[in-house]
Amino acid sequence: MNARSYFSVSGYMKAQNSSVDLVSLTNALPGAVYQLELTESGDWHFHFVSEGIESIYGCTVSDLQKNTCVLKDIIVADDYEAVVSSLLESAKYKIPWNKEYRVVRNGQTHWVYGHAVTEKQPNGSTIWKGQLLDITERKQLELTVKRHxxxxxxxxxxxxxxxxxxxxxxxxxxxxxxxxxxxxxxxxxxxxxxxxxxxxxxxxxxxxxxxxxxxxxxxxxxxxxxxxxxxxxxxxxxxxxxxxxxxxxxxxxxxxxxxxxxxxKEMELKLRSTGGEDEHTGFYNRRMMLRALQRRFSFYKAHPEYPYFLLALKVTNDSKTLARAAEIVRANIRDYDTPGHLGNGLITVLLSTLSRPENNSSLRRVITELSDAGIESHCMLEEAKNTDSRFDDILTRALP
Incomplete structure (x- = not known):
């Protein structure tokens, strides 16, 4: 995490008015239980970590207290930034955190699965409450199955x-x-x-x-x-x-x-009926479109041999222009393509085919019909890249 980041770990937690020792309970759970906070100023704090952290990271709670950068030394360098980015993304969109990554423990590489619920605090900080598990055995089996x-x-x-x-x-x-x-x-x-x-x-x-x-x-x-x-x-x-x-x-x-x-799906349909659908275009609104991009990006990271394309176009942000532009876009894409309006006249379409010629053809038809309708536009077709680390990288490249 950045230069000013630090971890403070409290090693004891008491259960009030209860005979149940919560510390003993959490220490008995598989892996490690933790509570992590990201303050509004960008500092990181572990408010609690169970003793199982030694079986995950190969360090003790005391190690974490003595060396604020120990996690950067433990997590494999190629995975460290991805872990941090996934946490920041979880905080930004207020979604649960899930991540598989590698650590070096006792000179050997192990796979860890981390998951947590994400809670935004009134003071602007974000708190994750979750668990870390060693999934090395399962991961090795998974990689073997993938090959064969x-x-x-x-x-x-x-x-x-x-x-x-x-x-x-x-x-x-x-x-x-x-x-x-x-x-x-x-x-x-x-x-x-x-x-x-x-x-x-x-x-x-x-x-x-x-x-x-x-x-x-x-x-x-x-x-x-x-x-x-x-x-x-x-x-x-x-x-x-x-x-x-x-x-x-x-x-x-x-x-x-x-x-x-x-x-x-029932939740998604409810969201559409209560603000999940853009009122001007009938397409996904910003929230729903970003979720669709997240799902497609996750599939691409698992299967980089199957990239995807995003069509983006910018038109004047008024209701009449947006409605007409949406009609033109809808008429020139497939039923299983996913269109959305991100606001300010920016329309995006997550294309279902991996054929660049077909997608270029769709782009040309949209540009031509927008021009014929007297609508000024800026249109782009972007392809996912294996260097993309976030689901919205493709969107950033497509922005006019």
């Missing part, structure tokens, strides 16, 4: 995901047990395949599912959110992400994951 079984890559990376493999030539699939559970189907009575997926998919969402498959053939990536109707008539939202490739026999294969996002 790509169809499990996404499922091993994130907990509670089902994974699947779809052969587009035959329509047949291979599902993990979780997929059967998500669809509410019995494994012994189900022949997994595209037919059963389409049967269970909500009628209004079937086109989105087939469109996503066609998009995967062009771009290499399949990403779709859709509803299913289970046998008990309950409706659930699923998010499916996949990677398209040809196998050794030349068959078209999509490897992917599926996750139940019903709670998240």
């Amino acid at each position: 079984q790509r169809n499990l890559e996404l499922a091993e990376r994130v907990a509670n995901l089902g994974h699947w493999k779809l052969n587009l030539n035959t329509g047949k699939s291979v599902w993990s047990d979780t997929v059967y559970e998500l669809y509410g189907l019995e494994k012994s009575k189900t022949d997994p395949g595209l037919d059963i997926v389409m049967e269970k998919t909500h009628p209004q969402d079937r086109k989105a599912v087939t469109d996503a498959i066609e998009a995967a053939k062009k771009s290499g990536v399949r990403d779709v959110e859709h509803r299913i109707i289970r046998s008990d008539d309950t409706v659930r939202w699923l998010r499916e992400s996949g990677i398209y490739q040809l196998d050794e026999n030349g068959d078209e294969i999509i490897f992917g994951t599926v996750q139940d996002i019903t709670d998240y």
Whole structure:
């Protein structure tokens, strides 16, 4: 963290009016429990760290007290700035913090997973309350699986995901047990395949599912959110992400994951109805668009071989111009592209295809039609880069 940053660790915490010793309790938990504060002036303080920190960082609470820069020496240099940036991003957007990174302990490299809830304080400071876990064994297994079984890559990376493999030539699939559970189907009575997926998919969402498959053939990536109707008539939202490739026999294969996002989707739809949708364009507002960029950036960091494109255009910030510009943009993008209005006349579109020629074609059509409508604009097409460290780096490059 910067030159003025420092860590102060209090090594004792008492439970008031209780027979429960909270210090003993936290010390008994796996890994290390902590409370970290970032003050408004930019200083960092650990208000509490459990004794488990020695199993994570190879140092004692006393070590942290004596050497304010010890964490910079422990966390692998290539990961240190990313850890700090992720914390600052968590503070800026008031979102939970999650990060996997490497540390050097007793001369060996270990993987650590940190997570925390983020709380903004009345005095302007931010407090994280969370836990650090050694995930070295799991990470090594994950890397092995990534090398040898790509169809499990996404499922091993994130907990509670089902994974699947779809052969587009035959329509047949291979599902993990979780997929059967998500669809509410019995494994012994189900022949997994595209037919059963389409049967269970909500009628209004079937086109989105087939469109996503066609998009995967062009771009290499399949990403779709859709509803299913289970046998008990309950409706659930699923998010499916996949990677398209040809196998050794030349068959078209999509490897992917599926996750139940019903709670998240219901919250998102509620946000749209209470301010999540921009009133001038009908697109995502700033908050929702930034969330969409965050999700796509996370996928890209896991799969840098599949970059993405962002179309950005700036027009006069008045309601009539914005409404007309939005009509033109909507008419020249795909149904599964994600448009948003970030404010001040800045419209962005997260494009679903990885084809630069196709995206350039969309850009040219938008520019031409805006000009024909008498709307002055500044338009840019930007591609994600492997040097991007933050989800909004692509946005910064695209800004006029």
